[in-house]
């Protein structure tokens with residue numbers, strides 16, 4: 001009965017708020033899915049989750065001591081994935097983040113390499129950007145992950161302390177020193193002796209993730225891994 005009511009309401013809402021596959025435009029979608037089955041299968045999975053020494057881990061070699069790192073998908077321009085990320089970051093479409101977060105969460109859940117994660121933390125967004133956007137996209141991704149993988153999300157313990165000034169005129173050392181002071185831990189007891197998984201949407205140079213990770217790793221007994229939705233080739 002309940003499922004038939006749900007199905008009725010779902011069809012009803014489709015009538016007035018039809019939603020279309022972000023990939024091919026078909027309107028044959030399950031509940032809150034963003035992509036049809038065909039387009040979902042075509043998302044370019046990296047298979048990094050179970051791969052030791054994968055390209056995401058190599059980004060951090062010699063820079064910071066992480067346990068594991070991975071991205072779920074390859075990021076390419078003019079792709080379905082890019083369209084979903086634009087929806088999440090610039091079109092106020094949190095559902096796109098939940099949808100992709102679930103996909104990353106499913107991969108993490110099935111991987112032994114990530115099985116001893118204690119808590120997940122979204123990479124804090126520049127506060128100015130968060131005010132403009134209304135939310136932190138990494139937080140939305142975490143909510144998607146946690147909906148399929150039973151791990152607690154810890155918010156507001158790792159924070160971004162001030163606006164990052166334009167860094168183009170600075171040399172590498174100064175940029176690094178500047179980034180180092182961007183993040184802070186407000187309550188180290190919450191993080192102590194935990195294996196933390198730091199989450200972001202896309203990894204490119206990894207500089208921001210590295211700075212945040214370095215701040216977290218100053219808390220005694222912490223171990224750190226990193227996961228992102230997408231990896232830029």
Ligand SMILES: [Zn+2]
Nearest residue numbers: 021024036039
């Ligand atoms: Zn489709």
